[in-house]
Amino acid sequence: MDFLIKTLGAIATIIVAFIVGMLYMGINRKITARVQNRVGPPVWQNYIDALKLVSKKTSVHHGVMQHLAPAFLMISSMGTLLFIPILRGQSWFPNLSYHGDLIFILYFMVLGSLGMALGAGQTGNPNAAIGITRGLSQMVGFEIPWVMALVAMMIQYHTTSISDLMAIQQQHGWLMFQNPLAFLAAILAMLGMFRYSPFDIVGAPAELASGPISEFGGKYLGLMMSSGSIFAFTKLTLYVDLFMGGASNIVVLLIETFTLYLIPMLYGLVSPRYRTEQAIRYFWGWPTVLGLAALVYSVVI
């Protein structure tokens, strides 16, 4: 019985993540349009796009890894979602959290990108190869401040469990204020994680013909789009759990995640695209310095 409830809860979690993630992407398109003085598509445009992409016929064959790449992305985003507590202290949305899940998530989050790199490499498209190189370089860039921020919090509170960190924040207040340097480093790393402008060097449509996904159309593109939106919600929920103490109900969760989502979106709207080395230099500059400072702060305090 317990197993059944957990399974149903996991399915419900994934469906909620899909709906909310797609809605956020739609709102993003609408806000982008309003900033550019356009009317813009309706906010449900992304659902229609996904439905159309899934109903397209797809007959492209480059090899086994090419077919597995969208599955890797989906496994990574859904798996990460199931290890993150969605709401605080509720039997709904059960998750698979255990001691040490923060370290596990650090590794599991990059699985999708690596699978995608293998799949896109097999398509043999030169644009895809350039996109992969850029994406992995950028990942090396933003992973460093991101890991430093997380390790700083692990040191500060002697725990590697997200649930424990959430419980600690109930007593001591949000980690956002307990270790502001770590929060700043993590937020700057988030700009790269979301791959919006100025860090959209991976899938730059104008110069790379959308990069790694250039040979993927139809159902595969629809699957990637869905997994991308689930992953966006996953990352935002992880940030809320780690720095804002988690949410007690779904309305608070939506408000907090959307507030966080505004940061990469609005920063992207006013920024042109970086070159690859500029992007890496950005992440190895102030974000890394802030991460180091957060580490020192967490050891000293």
Add this chain to the structure above:
Amino acid sequence: MINDKNSQKIVDIIQNFARKHSLFVLAYGTGCGAIEIPPTMTSRYDAERFGIRGAATPRQADVLLITGYLTTKTVKRVIRVYEQMQDPKYVIGFGSCTINGGMYWDSYNTIKVLDRYLPVDIYINGCMPRPEAVIEGFIKLQKKIMEGRAEGAKHYKENLEWYRANQKKVLGPTTPHIQEYNW
């Protein structure tokens, strides 16, 4: 139950609705008409409010927008691009040159009637059509999709030999002969 005619009808309506409201356009802009595409897509005329947006590669695209004349050199590339696209796919012929050759009607190295080489679903006439006309053409295509009449790709498959013979007349031995582009 699944193969029931009525349930298939409902599925068709839902799929056509989604296809109609989400058109990813691959603009093949070698003709002079390509200059009308940026204002159509950007702030002034904003085609994105109808769900029309640009696609970066043929694999992701639904609509092939051919803007203007095609030389015998570029028509080979257009055929290749068209056959790389995934079903269902549509072609829009843009400007007089795709209808009857336009001002290039007696040129020695341009094709005149695009429909003899690729199945065109919608023509937008004019030299050149303004963005309003382009958007109206897209809306005509949307209506056609909703009614299930935009079946150029099906027609192309059924009459492939006729199209190949026409292509061979202008391209000679360099005519594309691969049926499926999986390289």
